[in-house]
Amino acid sequence: MSKQSESKKFLIVDDSSVERTLVRGLIRKHWPNCSILEAADGEEGLRAIESESPDLVLTDVCMPRSGGLDMLAALRDKKSVVPVVVMSGIGDAESAVKALHAGAASYIPKSKLPELLYPTISMVSEFAETHQNRRRVIGCLKGMELQFELDNDNSLIMPLVRYLEDHIGSLQVCDESELVRIGVALHESLTNAINHGNLELDSDLRQDDERLFYELGESRRLIWPYCDRRVQVFASLGSERVRFVIRDEGPGFNHQKIQDPTQAENLDRVGGRGLLLIHSFMDEVSYNDRGNEITLVKYTSAGRKLLVTMSESKSRSPARELVDCPA
Numbered sequence: 001m002s003k004q005s006e007s008k009k010f011l012i013v014d015d016s017s018v019e020r021t022l023v024r025g026l027i028r029k030h031w032p033n034c035s036i037l038e039a040a041d042g043e044e045g046l047r048a049i050e051s052e053s054p055d056l057v058l059t060d061v062c063m064p065r066s067g068g069l070d071m072l073a074a075l076r077d078k079k080s081v082v083p084v085v086v087m088s089g090i091g092d093a094e095s096a097v098k099a100l101h102a103g104a105a106s107y108i109p110k111s112k113l114p115e116l117l118y119p120t121i122s123m124v125s126e127f128a129e130t131h132q133n134r135r136r137v138i139g140c141l142k143g144m145e146l147q148f149e150l151d152n153d154n155s156l157i158m159p160l161v162r163y164l165e166d167h168i169g170s171l172q173v174c175d176e177s178e179l180v181r182i183g184v185a186l187h188e189s190l191t192n193a194i195n196h197g198n199l200e201l202d203s204d205l206r207q208d209d210e211r212l213f214y215e216l217g218e219s220r221r222l223i224w225p226y227c228d229r230r231v232q233v234f235a236s237l238g239s240e241r242v243r244f245v246i247r248d249e250g251p252g253f254n255h256q257k258i259q260d261p262t263q264a265e266n267l268d269r270v271g272g273r274g275l276l277l278i279h280s281f282m283d284e285v286s287y288n289d290r291g292n293e294i295t296l297v298k299y300t301s302a303g304r305k306l307l308v309t310m311s312e313s314k315s316r317s318p319a320r321e322l323v324d325c326p327a
Contacts, residue, residue, distance in 0.1 A: 008034040008125075009052065013045035013059035013071065014087070019110070023058060023087070026117045042066035046074055049082055056125055057084045061095040069095060072102040081176040083128040085120060087113065100280035105180050107273075127183045130162055131169065131176035142171070143238040150190075150231040152198050152221050157190045164235055168242055173300035181281040182242070182298055188274040189246050189294055190231065197248030197292055198229035240303035244296045252291035 010027055014020045020038050027036060037052055039045040043066040045059060059068040068086050075082065083105040088096035096107050105124045108116045144167060150156050161183050169179060195201045195213075199220045205213045220226040229249040236243040279285050284297035299307065 008056075009037065009054045010034055011037045011039065011045060011048050011052070011054040011057045013039045013042065013057060013063075013068065015040050015060065015063040015065075019060065019087075023113065023117070026113060027121075030118050030121075042068060042071035042074075045071050049075070049080065054082060056121060056128070057082055058121075059084060059086055061086050061088050061092045061099055067095075068099055068104075069102055072099060072104060076103045079175065081128075081131070083124050083177070083180060085124060097276065097280065100277065103177060103181075105177070106184060106277065109273075123184070123187070124180065126158070127161075127165070127180040128176070130165065131179050143236075146233075146235040146237070148233040148235075150194070150233065152194050152217075152226065152229065152231075154191065154194060157187055157194075160190065160233070161186045164237075164244075167235075167237055171237060171239060173239055173242070173302070174298075178298075185278045185281040185296060186244060188278050189244070189296060190233070192274060193231045193246050193248040193294075196253075197250035198231065199226050200250055239300060240306055241297055241299045243298075245293060246296075247288075247293040250292055255287040255291045 008031055010031075012020050012023050012027075014023070024036050024038070027034060037048050037054060039048050041063045042059070045057065048054070049057065059071060061068040068084075072084060075084065084103065086096055086099040086104045086107040087110050088099075088107055089110045100107060105128070106120050108120050146164070146167070148160060150160070164186065165179050165183050168174065168182065174182070195217055196203065199217050201213060201217050201220075205216070231249075232245075232247040234245040234247075278294075278296070281298075282296045283299050284295070286295045287293065288295075
């Protein structure tokens, strides 16, 4: 979604008129010609979604009568593909985590709305718009293996994610909302590999001043040893699962000391937010011993059914492996 004048339609769901006014003002700042709908709770939000078909929904998590979690559950039952971004206030940390697992495309702490609303909406909308015509694509692809080598250029991340999503969409193994979530997890993982892996940028620097963080990254791209490092990306796409291995050439880190991103005290941390999205959107997340490689796995509906069948089977025959192209 560009910052140009566009006739986009947003829905803000929040029981506080003050909060709705704040969010409306922030949206108008970047999309002056958009349409903005408002609802005071999840039930009103559902009615607005059904009658008005907004392009994106921003919702509070906790509301008196019907909250964001109730709305997300109803949208999932209806197989709605409208992207939902949750806004979490102080004390809503646990509910924000639940919302991500329930189908939200992303979340923004209310304390960070001025800084994060525009980039979050832009990223989620780009993914969502790419998938709107996904159901029109008819493909015969059953599986494939892909390998990429990226230099430390963050502008390559979005085109690569879109390329991978195109192939996953051709397999027709998940719905549009799941594709958006996979895309967000890949985007965060690739960003971490470049910025924290190869360029060795400290997350704490972003807490103090994001401008200094990115300025240091740009300078390190041009000097040794950072300039010689690459990011290796392996993608194995099958009918039962999709698997991604992302490996940087930095010194690695002790992944066992990662602060739990689901803990309330870490949700507002810039770095913790990315890890929370990755762990919430993928079924399996693991690291190698060195800490310079992350593996992401997402099971399709066929893969999940097979896992259940395998776990319930009492046969003594060896359990068959899920179909996958080895990375």
